[in-house]
Amino acid sequence: MRVRRQLERRVRALIADPGTRKDAVRDLLIGEIAAWQSARIPEYGRLHRDGAWPPALPTDVFRVRRIASHPLKEDARVFRSSGTTSSNRSAHVFKDLGLYDAAARAAAKYMLFPDVERMRLVFLAPHEEEAPHSSLSYMLTRFAQWFGSEHTWVWHDGGLDIERLETTLVQAVADGQAVALLGTSFAFVHAEDGLGDSSIPLPVGSRIMQTGGYKGRSREVRPAELRRAMSRRYGVPEPWIVAEYGMTELSSQMYETTLRDDLTGISSPRRLWIPPWVRATPVDPDTLQPVQGDACGVLRIDDCASLDSVCCIQSADLATRVEDGIVVEGRAPGAAPRGCSLAADEALGVS
Amino acid sequence: MTDDPSVILKRARTVLEAGEILRGRSVAERARWLEASAQALSEGTPLGREARAMLPEETALSDAMVAWALRTTLGTVSRDALLGVAEEATEVVGPRPDPISLLSVVLAGNVFTASVRGIVVPLLFGVPVLVKASSRETRFPTLIREALRCADAELGMAMDLVVFRGGDADREAALVEPAEAVAVYGTDETVSAIKPRIGGHVAVIAHGHGVSVAYCSARSLTPESIDDVTARVALDLAAYDQRGCLSPQVIYVEDCPGTSVDGFTTRLSGALEAVAEMLPRGPLPEAVGAAQTQWRGLAEVEGTLVRGREHALAINRHGAIRWSPGYRNATIVPVRDLDDALASMKAFAAHLKCAGTDSWTLRELTARFLESASWKAYATEIGTMQTPALEAPADGSPVWEGLFRARRR
Numbered sequence: 001m002r003v004r005r006q007l008e009r010r011v012r013a014l015i016a017d018p019g020t021r022k023d024a025v026r027d028l029l030i031g032e033i034a035a036w037q038s039a040r041i042p043e044y045g046r047l048h049r050d051g052a053w054p055p056a057l058p059t060d061v062f063r064v065r066r067i068a069s070h071p072l073k074e075d076a077r078v079f080r081s082s083g084t085t086s087s088n089r090s091a092h093v094f095k096d097l098g099l100y101d102a103a104a105r106a107a108a109k110y111m112l113f114p115d116v117e118r119m120r121l122v123f124l125a126p127h128e129e130e131a132p133h134s135s136l137s138y139m140l141t142r143f144a145q146w147f148g149s150e151h152t153w154v155w156h157d158g159g160l161d162i163e164r165l166e167t168t169l170v171q172a173v174a175d176g177q178a179v180a181l182l183g184t185s186f187a188f189v190h191a192e193d194g195l196g197d198s199s200i201p202l203p204v205g206s207r208i209m210q211t212g213g214y215k216g217r218s219r220e221v222r223p224a225e226l227r228r229a230m231s232r233r234y235g236v237p238e239p240w241i242v243a244e245y246g247m248t249e250l251s252s253q254m255y256e257t258t259l260r261d262d263l264t265g266i267s268s269p270r271r272l273w274i275p276p277w278v279r280a281t282p283v284d285p286d287t288l289q290p291v292q293g294d295a296c297g298v299l300r301i302d303d304c305a306s307l308d309s310v311c312c313i314q315s316a317d318l319a320t321r322v323e324d325g326i327v328v329e330g331r332a333p334g335a336a337p338r339g340c341s342l343a344a345d346e347a348l349g350v351s
Numbered sequence: 352m353t354d355d356p357s358v359i360l361k362r363a364r365t366v367l368e369a370g371e372i373l374r375g376r377s378v379a380e381r382a383r384w385l386e387a388s389a390q391a392l393s394e395g396t397p398l399g400r401e402a403r404a405m406l407p408e409e410t411a412l413s414d415a416m417v418a419w420a421l422r423t424t425l426g427t428v429s430r431d432a433l434l435g436v437a438e439e440a441t442e443v444v445g446p447r448p449d450p451i452s453l454l455s456v457v458l459a460g461n462v463f464t465a466s467v468r469g470i471v472v473p474l475l476f477g478v479p480v481l482v483k484a485s486s487r488e489t490r491f492p493t494l495i496r497e498a499l500r501c502a503d504a505e506l507g508m509a510m511d512l513v514v515f516r517g518g519d520a521d522r523e524a525a526l527v528e529p530a531e532a533v534a535v536y537g538t539d540e541t542v543s544a545i546k547p548r549i550g551g552h553v554a555v556i557a558h559g560h561g562v563s564v565a566y567c568s569a570r571s572l573t574p575e576s577i578d579d580v581t582a583r584v585a586l587d588l589a590a591y592d593q594r595g596c597l598s599p600q601v602i603y604v605e606d607c608p609g610t611s612v613d614g615f616t617t618r619l620s621g622a623l624e625a626v627a628e629m630l631p632r633g634p635l636p637e638a639v640g641a642a643q644t645q646w647r648g649l650a651e652v653e654g655t656l657v658r659g660r661e662h663a664l665a666i667n668r669h670g671a672i673r674w675s676p677g678y679r680n681a682t683i684v685p686v687r688d689l690d691d692a693l694a695s696m697k698a699f700a701a702h703l704k705c706a707g708t709d710s711w712t713l714r715e716l717t718a719r720f721l722e723s724a725s726w727k728a729y730a731t732e733i734g735t736m737q738t739p740a741l742e743a744p745a746d747g748s749p750v751w752e753g754l755f756r757a758r759r760r
Binding site for chain 1 (some may be wrong): 635637638639640641642643644645646647648649651652653660661
């Protein structure tokens, strides 16, 4: 416990100042957290790597094993990824959500709400009570407490309440109150389909945060196309439409830089901001070493806020470095060529 | 490049008409022509040089791998082998088989030389062929067409090629309209998607999902033989960068006092390094790279992973096989004996295409596959898994399946 407390204190120090990069401090901390976790989590302890960086645990392991640096009875919360069966859902366990909350709040304040203390929030995602295992729902419910002057949930029972969305937005326009729309990409596509020709230009200062892929829950729309459509419909300038990158297996989130860049007068390409307590690195799939320059690699994320599970994660996402951030090119399809493309569902778990 | 439905239909009809000329020649004449066509693609010929120059980029295989694939595949198209297949078919089907008038073939894109058998065998039996190439791999079928026409311009008209993206109903209709059967290579999804679109008048010869495995018995793991065995398995594994359905995904290794599974794996890893010197892996696609990081890491967590420069071998002692993304990533499973290995294979018997094994076990494994209709696989000697003979069964059926009309009583 003593070591965990010490590590947590140091992580909190990084989180407390999201505007300052202390990469050497972060890297040292990552190494210490990884060593501590390696001794406590047998699955992680089995990994060995050459080189300066500790090994990164593939996200697929979270689907088949409980990854925790504490005993089962101390689990305070379990987040699970979306999926159709328990065998293909990742589980991320927490003993304490304090660091998660601190990281989520600091990142959102810095990247989504740097100019306001509170504003009206509209969530196109289920409430925490409706989706108790969703880390997104948990985070958005906290956002309501941290950043909301008022808030409305327009996703219920697995569907979008179009009427409520429209009414809420029309009211915001009438009140002259800026709104933050936050939700999943597929929910925004449902909104596009459901609102038809209605255009609801929102007051200045309104913004949109969208996250996640489609997973067959709506038609798929390319990010730039969806951004354009949302910008037209809600009158929100494209830089104020920000994608969030998060994963069940992580405790921190990355946001696109455009809103903050626009506010601070910086002209830079759209990319994901890497919080100072996170190291995000595209790596070579053979050597697992960082790729050179702006080459595409498989995204490794070392997240100091993941104290209760594993800090160093190997995702299946493809990414490239862009300036001081990264751009995620997309999630690699699970059904990679194998034999004559044996279906992934069949392929997994055959014994 | 995409061909219009009218072009597809026109080519189909031309090929159909050329069928009469094809059937007018004897089997021996057709075999001679096909052998000459294969030779027209050999290393020193203009077409052969073109193939070796152009195919690495299109197939994303290394230069050496393309050259090996061409040499080993075209080498199976000999007059003797062709006549052997014809003779075997005659024994089974009868002395005067009645070939169908036209076969349309939908090719997959994972192993470029798979088209050879799919084209050569029908032509041998007097069945003209219209090929729909994978939109990503058109060069090799084009070169085959050139080779067939180069060897005999008249007979060469019995094969032609069309290109379009899969899922185009109008073009698919044109492809199969004059055909009596269509052979479909690809995923089960491709096969099941295409069936309702082409209607009931055309028979579908499906070549869907598949995986292959290898089995090494204790007898093959003696100090005298193990180097040969691991070299053979390494070749099977490395060939076509393990992209094909004949590539071993799992290697069952019998527990034996002399050679431990760990020892076998270390030797196999060494053999794979040696193969990589001769037949380097092609560039790793990004999506495969992502899947590879997950598969390797999970294997390391669940068992033992032996990594090489371009390969990894996962020793799996707990029984749950996780299929790798290919590209020289394979699972080693220790087993007590052949029964134990077969019990494991049963779980995916419907998808098992081929099992390679050592010379001591080949006869027994062949017999075991013949015992039950649930097995679609055939057994072959390790080291030859990726170079199937012309007469090797396809999905549990003779290679000429679907090429003859049923006899009327």
